[in-house]
Amino acid sequence: MAAETLKLINLKKYFYTKMGTVKAADGVSFSIRERETLGLVGESGSGKSTVAYTILGIYGPTQGNILFKGQDISRESKKRPKHFKKEIQIVFQDPGSSLNPRRSIKQILELPLRVHHISGNGGFTEQVEKLLNMVELPSEYMYKYPLAIGGGERQIVAIARALATNPSFIVLDEPTSALDVSVQAKIIGLLMELQEELNLTYLFITHDLSLMRNMATRVAIMYLGKICEIAPTVEFFKSPLHPYTRILLSSIPVVSREEEELKPKKITSRGEIPSPVNVPPGCSFHLRCPERMDICSQVDPEITGKEKGHWVRCHLYDKGL
């Protein structure tokens, strides 16, 4: 049984603003084993990016623990020992703004090398070349600026930057959401190859369930700061339990009849996604839930588990699965 690379225990991140407390992440727990890919799926306000940034240390947690390879790192990154910054890396969503438009690709890729003194035998330039080779980009790209290359290639550079410090865990925050489908295919292929070669563990954040069907080892759905459902991929898609999961699945536009048949019966979602400042009482999803019961507006459900590692948070399953 592979070791646990990352474990979140009841992680909470609240932001205190003039308009109220934003409970961006409100008691998130999961673990990811070595060489696994956990797909974290949710819409706006779900808190998936907050969870990612807290893991990275961009935010410090309000409550709860983050364990990395068994060690507690539950604080902001400036308070963490430096070597964790090498091990945990991130690829951001928008390649246009995750690469400084005023710095050349060489300068961008050199930064992590310089900070962690990774120069190898030939100096920084040679290391940068090696990184570009690893992601199958020509070495001449070193001298280009981010806006001179396409969105897909920028994202590949962002991946190369994440690999520069030889990490073991990478958070991918919607890395392909802004890209075309053929470019996405190339990047996903690259990510999966790299995962094999370099023994990487991924936390893949996205709203694209079809993508997770093909890439994730396990899938978790988040809504307004809490996890609704989490299960291994095949099991998850075979029997989606939470009403929100079923709505998500039925809204996906697909391209073939076989896929249509796999989707749950078309359920139209109602209403807007509430803001995390105004979380509805009881179960946060009850206002939009087609299966709402009386208890749902009063009591927040607990997470219950089924065999095969399938967990769900919903009153429908209170009496066990």
Place this chain on the structure above:
Amino acid sequence: MGKTKTADLSRRWEKVKKSWYKFSKNPLSIIGATIILIIVCLAIFAPFAAPYPEHAGSFVNFDEASMPPNLKHPFGTDVFGRDIMSRIFFGFRFSITMGVVVITLAAPVGITLGLIAGYMKGTWVDTVIMRLTDIFVAVPPLVLALAVCSILTPSVFNAMMAVTLMWWPWYCRMVYGIASSIKNEFFVQAAEVTGAGKLHIIFREILPNCYGPIFTKISLDMGWVILIGSALSFVGLGAQPPTPDLGTMVADGGKYMPDQWWIAIFPAIAIMFIVFGFNILGDGIRDMLEVEEV
């Protein structure tokens, strides 16, 4: 090794060519650049370019005093018989020097403070720096300059110091605004996550993204500083006679309007050209520094 050097050079040359393309797209920018180039050359080479360089100092020739523009003196002469054109060329020296000195001192200070305050927005550092800026901004600029100049002896040097003192806060504010919004961009987060230090982030990640507005402001400011310098001289707090200075010349010449109009008008037109030239040049520089997407 030699191959990389030539490759490097050719890349830099490409960059230069591309910048020129962006700059020259608007023909006005070239006009502005030409005007400024001419003025700067006249300033530097005034002793050679001016037809009567000695008129720029103490010189008196009452036979040729107050002559309207003619072939010998294209801009006429003033009440002391000094050639106005030559004095204007020497006057450019003071103006350009004023502009260069003030901005060289004020801009770096203001920019650095603005960067630091912007990046550390929300902390005590931000508060201290920006309140300090507020103090300087609260005093009306000309009043501040006049006060400083009156306390110290009126001279070119003191005028420059006074103007510098009231100039830096505007750079600070401008850069503060830009820096505090850039610090939330992903690429800054990416650098922080990697473990880059504050100095690197401020000067290498954030600052390059401020170049556009900074250089545009610098070129516009040149015109403004020169104007304010002339205003100080106009009230007698800058260059002292007989040093030729555009502002002083306009002040002195004002007494003789409208009969001997050339004594005030030509220096005034010269001031106008400097400001106009820098303004247009500023537009061109802004175009040149734009980062474009493919």
Place this chain on the structure above:
Amino acid sequence: MAERLLDIKDLHISFDVYGGTLKVLNGVNLFMYEGEKVGLVGETGCGKTTTAKSILKILPVPPARIPKGEIFFKRQDVLKMVPKEIQRIRAQGISMIFQDPTAALNPVFTIGDQLMEAIKYSSIQDGLSRREIRKLAIQTLQDVALPDPERILENYPIQLSGGMRQRICIAMALATESQLLIADEPTTSLDVTIQDQVLRLLGVLVKEKETSTILITHSLGIVREWTQRVYVMYAGGMVETARTAELFESPLHPYTQGLMKAVPKLTGEGIAEGISGRIPDYLNPPEGCRFNPRCPHVMPVCKKERPPFFNARDDHQVACFLFKE
């Protein structure tokens, strides 16, 4: 034979940039009849937004240039119209929904101001009083299923969510009772459940008002659910067109096939490699068929001549020499 509402013939558009000319559109042909829902699908940089903007003549004309081509709207060539005629068309004939609703709405004016202005300038019957315009505005907001329309009129765009803003843009576009609606990636910036709601709504409205619609997107799934006919675009030209069901049943052009394979499927068969190579450099596009450097079935003729549309099947045309009879 029914009359074509919109008919783009052999449209060529190029842009002047540093280093030369970007020859973006290379002979675009597209037509539609009244009441149709047509999809224009293609990836970033293929020229679909350029095409859309040229129909409304909102391309900045230098640096853009239109050396060749005609755009017929109701049998009149838009490219030859004078500004006043274009103005009328933009007010009453064609409307457009843009990709980013936040950018399409002016942040310093209320929704009411913007919506009523749109109605005022598009009024077919001139001289509607302010009260009548306000009534119409509230009606349109109700049509797009926005709750509490009176309050929304007083709101500023920033106070509303992305889905609501996009619905307001739809309301603005449809309030003008135009005959042609161009929707450029209207749901790309929205969450998946909201996207579903908005598209559904758009479908209902378009049907009610009998507006012909061009839906531009890079999502094949959306096109399949929403359109009756599809054009597939690549590098400045149309490569395939057919009725939607037909296209998804049997995609013929190698590019279309590559795209379909690259879409991750719910059936879990893994993700294909994508299409090798990259989109062409418009400064020096390839000779002949612009897809030839990436095509797995490339033939010598592909590198020399540009393929026109060939009839592969009923109502199914492919711009590929593989289908030349």
